[in-house]
């Protein structure tokens with residue numbers, strides 16, 4: 001089933017393109033998501049327009065909020081949609097929630113707040129649900145988190161504590177992270193070229209056993225900076 005993400009641009013006194021929503025909407029995978037932008041400045045009845053677009057395929061409603069007059073309309077619309085669809089997550093993003101995230105989260109109809117630029121956050125939120133990896137895992141019997149709070153705590157790797165990843169897989173990921181940073185990071189040490197070449201060789205072949213150069217590097221530099 002294709003899913004939709006509905007984005008709302010509140011009423012404002014300015015008539016520019018809703019660039020923030022165009023930016024975050026463009027970050028979503030168009031083969032899986034239809035992105036609908038409802039512009040409160042153009043709709044005679046924005047709540048009716050939103051309700052017409054929101055159905056069972058809607059994953060969440062995103063609202064962009066600038067400080068000032070747009071907050072009033074953002075609040076009004078958010079509350080009305082929450083009342084009509086209590087199960088639909090409503091996410092606020094933009095300059096105002098980025099500056100005052102706690103204040104915005106204190107509003108009961110706002111489920112989540114995105115701080116800063118939204119593309120990456122949407123990118124990471126996007127896989128759930130609908131991403132092929134998540135679908136494969138579901139088929140294999142893994143249980144996906146069922147609330148936004150649980151997703152916020154969710155981590156595939158989980159520092160080795162997650163039931164999703166075996167201790168061996170976790171160790172492999174950790175080694176990959178170490179060598180990846182070492183192979184592509186910047187260091188001025190005299191040994192950097194031979195060690196870098198070795199690290200790249202390991203990454204190319206997924207060969208992380210006998211990690212003697214890891215020991216050398218950790219002895220030369222503080223472990224904190226390298227892993």
Ligand code: B12
Nearest residue numbers: 012014019020023062063064066067093094095114117118
């Ligand atoms: C273009 C612009 C304008 C334009 C258009 C504004 C508009 N409403 O579209 C005009 C000239 C009209 C304007 C007017 C004003 N502006 Co102005 N403007 C800008 C400017 C230069 C760029 C904004 C932009 O389009 N960026 C590009 C888009 C892609 O980025 P973005 O909006 O930041 O969105 C990203 C994130 O915020 C986040 N995001 C945003 N919304 C959402 C929603 C969701 C769901 C998610 C997940 C993420 C998300 O993801 C986006 C992509 O990365 C910014 C400064 C800046 N460098 O950003 C100031 C800025 C936004 N403006 C500001 C101000 C103060 C004003 C005015 C009040 C000025 C005045 N005194 O009249 C007015 C009123 C605006 C209003 N309330 O409607 C402040 C906002 C401060 C605040 N606390 O909100 C800024 C930050 C400038 C500043 N440093 O003071 N502005």
